[in-house]
Amino acid sequence: MSKHNIRLKDIAEELGISIPSVSRALNNKADIGEETKRRVFELAEKLHYQRNQFAINFKNQQSFIIGVIIPQIVHHFFSNVISGIIDEAENLGYGVMLYQSNESYESELKGVETFQKSMIDGLIISLSDNTFKVDHLKNLQEHNVPVVLVDKVNPDMDSAKIICDDYKGAYYATEHLISIGKKKIAHITGSLEPHTTRERCKGFESALRHYNLPLVPNLIKKCNLVSREEGYLTTLALLAEPEIPDAIFCATDPTAIGAIKAIKEKGLRIPDDIAVIGFSDWKMSSIVDPPLSSVSQPDFEMGRKAVELVVKEIQLTRENKPVKHETHVMETSLVLRESTLGKSKKVPLN
Numbered sequence: 001m002s003k004h005n006i007r008l009k010d011i012a013e014e015l016g017i018s019i020p021s022v023s024r025a026l027n028n029k030a031d032i033g034e035e036t037k038r039r040v041f042e043l044a045e046k047l048h049y050q051r052n053q054f055a056i057n058f059k060n061q062q063s064f065i066i067g068v069i070i071p072q073i074v075h076h077f078f079s080n081v082i083s084g085i086i087d088e089a090e091n092l093g094y095g096v097m098l099y100q101s102n103e104s105y106e107s108e109l110k111g112v113e114t115f116q117k118s119m120i121d122g123l124i125i126s127l128s129d130n131t132f133k134v135d136h137l138k139n140l141q142e143h144n145v146p147v148v149l150v151d152k153v154n155p156d157m158d159s160a161k162i163i164c165d166d167y168k169g170a171y172y173a174t175e176h177l178i179s180i181g182k183k184k185i186a187h188i189t190g191s192l193e194p195h196t197t198r199e200r201c202k203g204f205e206s207a208l209r210h211y212n213l214p215l216v217p218n219l220i221k222k223c224n225l226v227s228r229e230e231g232y233l234t235t236l237a238l239l240a241e242p243e244i245p246d247a248i249f250c251a252t253d254p255t256a257i258g259a260i261k262a263i264k265e266k267g268l269r270i271p272d273d274i275a276v277i278g279f280s281d282w283k284m285s286s287i288v289d290p291p292l293s294s295v296s297q298p299d300f301e302m303g304r305k306a307v308e309l310v311v312k313e314i315q316l317t318r319e320n321k322p323v324k325h326e327t328h329v330m331e332t333s334l335v336l337r338e339s340t341l342g343k344s345k346k347v348p349l350n
Helices: 008-015 019-026 032-045 053-060 076-090 105-117 137-144 166-179 197-211 228-239 253-265 297-316
Strands: 064-069 097-098 122-125 147-150 160-163 185-189 221-222 247-250 275-280 293-295 326-328 333-336 345-348
Touching: 008 019, 008 032, 019 032, 064 076, 064 105, 064 297, 076 097, 076 297, 097 105, 105 122, 105 137, 122 137, 122 297, 147 297, 160 166, 160 197, 160 275, 160 297, 160 333, 166 185, 166 247, 166 275, 166 293, 166 333, 185 197, 185 228, 185 253, 221 228, 228 247, 228 253, 247 253, 253 275, 297 326
Parallel strands: 064 097, 064 122, 122 147, 147 160, 160 326, 185 221, 185 247, 247 275, 275 293
Antiparallel strands: 293 333, 333 345
């Protein structure tokens, strides 16, 4: 008898009892005698019997798997979110299945469909930049699969949401530029459809208004992928304006790193001629020349919080108890480096 394919039937035949009796003994049911339980457990251990956890979960309609859909897995912010998700999921006894949407709505739909077939217990998702409808997520909820949105959210979705205070982070980043004497501040942003970039743009504009600085349309530039290459090309366009900026607030660190490259190529000094600050505090930010000031996000903690919320909702749903959806706003902090200041330090945003 192969020890790698032991069935309840094999144990039952060797002990001369029924299959249901073996099953009930292994589940420690009260109607099975202690001697029978002892014999069953001893033989099961001897034969290296392993219970079919998949079959058990299927019967109980619970997989203990959380699906996660992220726009880009190889991305500083999202990779840290994923680390937080996996860390907390393991603490709570859940596994994680990952799917990358590549900022595609169609790919996101496929991911949801795949997870639905895989019988996930809950879904954590950061929407793609091209997701404007959330019917696919509402359909999951209608089938009692809780959904938690992280970072990129949609106001039409009635679910738990975890976001950074992008507005405040952008406001304080812009305020910092003003505090070091900058008055002609440009902003490189991405599409204003996603909640994140929209809030960062609002924070930038609010800081300028608060300090009575002009909002110059030519100094606000949009790019599609908020990448290093786009940051470089967009900054070259800014430097071709009749009146160039003395500071640039970038919606992402890659665009800010691209901006630094363009400024240096033009022979301008950072931060004396043009100061640069980014958003997200990527690892690359501390090793570029000069090191980049940035807004740091609590990405790992966001991942852990997402798991906490989705598991709580899974349990409440299984118990037919009411669920209250809330939006959790997590604070950011400024990490100031040589692209705006000489010394590096981390400043909480209170």
